[in-house]
Amino acid sequence: MLGATNVNWTFRSGGGDAEYMELEGIFVPLVTPFAADGSVDLAALDGLARRVLDEGAAGLVALGTTGEPATLTGAERAAVVATCREAAAVYGAPLLVGVGDSSTAATVEAVRHVRGDAAMVVVPPYTRPGAAGVLAHLRAVAAASPLPVVVYHVPYRTGQPLDVDTLLAVAAIPGVAGMKLSDGPVSGDTVTLLGALPAGFAVLGGDDTVIGPLLAIGAAGGILASAHVATDRFVALARAWREGDVATARRLGSALAALSAALFAEPNPAVIKAVLHAAGRIPTPDVRLPLLPASRAALTNAEAAFAALQHIPDGSTSLPRWHVRGIPGGGTGRTVDVVTKR
Numbered sequence: 001m002l003g004a005t006n007v008n009w010t011f012r013s014g015g016g017d018a019e020y021m022e023l024e025g026i027f028v029p030l031v032t033p034f035a036a037d038g039s040v041d042l043a044a045l046d047g048l049a050r051r052v053l054d055e056g057a058a059g060l061v062a063l064g065t066t067g068e069p070a071t072l073t074g075a076e077r078a079a080v081v082a083t084c085r086e087a088a089a090v091y092g093a094p095l096l097v098g099v100g101d102s103s104t105a106a107t108v109e110a111v112r113h114v115r116g117d118a119a120m121v122v123v124p125p126y127t128r129p130g131a132a133g134v135l136a137h138l139r140a141v142a143a144a145s146p147l148p149v150v151v152y153h154v155p156y157r158t159g160q161p162l163d164v165d166t167l168l169a170v171a172a173i174p175g176v177a178g179m180k181l182s183d184g185p186v187s188g189d190t191v192t193l194l195g196a197l198p199a200g201f202a203v204l205g206g207d208d209t210v211i212g213p214l215l216a217i218g219a220a221g222g223i224l225a226s227a228h229v230a231t232d233r234f235v236a237l238a239r240a241w242r243e244g245d246v247a248t249a250r251r252l253g254s255a256l257a258a259l260s261a262a263l264f265a266e267p268n269p270a271v272i273k274a275v276l277h278a279a280g281r282i283p284t285p286d287v288r289l290p291l292l293p294a295s296r297a298a299l300t301n302a303e304a305a306f307a308a309l310q311h312i313p314d315g316s317t318s319l320p321r322w323h324v325r326g327i328p329g330g331g332t333g334r335t336v337d338v339v340t341k342r
């Protein structure tokens, strides 16, 4: 359990006790599918959510960068969260909801209304307030949040780098349960950070191409847009590192890094949407301006990287799966008697 806070939750990474939220394993930050008329296709979103959970994802993220939240209306964002929440509830899986901007007051207000299991709060972008400003911002937000906070550190998007001491100070803030770490290549600082985390504080890797090394040095999991495409393989990678199956982890990690590089060859989530559309999983590959659709070449490369994965063993014949029992209506119902993970 982290910190003495004004919130009524308990947390640890790992375990399996129902009273705790787990921040471990592969979380999928869902794209927002658009219909041909430009509206948000909530049925397609529901299908994506259920598919990744079926394939062993530990949880969902709504309104991550990948969900294009900046170009959604308030009503669309609320509908996306409600859809993800409903799907997550069927599986008993946690839902993280992305929130936050450059204003502390606005973020404090927004975090009070998050409808999920945790708020994924981005380091304030654009303003570059410095380390002390970031800490003051996150302390104010965490103190106001009724939910655990997962800090999203992504300096190439926010423009705000943070050193190891500052990241450890973030980890010590009451109410901050974990961090999505998207600060680029694994460096000496990354190794220092992962080795010095407080007990129970979870780092989830958010740079898809380096998830293998991050898991190897102690990340509890990842928040990976690439895991739309090969969810079970990313789940197998996390398991292989957790269980010490190093040979499998290295082979899978290498092939998945190639897949991620192809999926991120153009601004995210354009290529992922193109691949999902080509596979018939979303109705259009559309993104909203200023994002542009993926090129034909990017789609072809990503499909080739995905095809290459089929020859890589995952180290097990039985991947972890959500086991859903007692769904009225033959598995398509909205209520469920028992959901466990095995």
Ligand SMILES: O=C(O)C1=N[C@H](C(=O)O)C[C@H](O)C1
Binding pocket: 029, 061, 063, 064, 065, 066, 067, 154, 206, 207, 208, 223, 224, 225, 226, 268
């Ligand atoms: O939406 C997210 O969460 C993620 N966004 C990152 C990005 O687009 O920079 C990538 C990561 O896979 C998860």
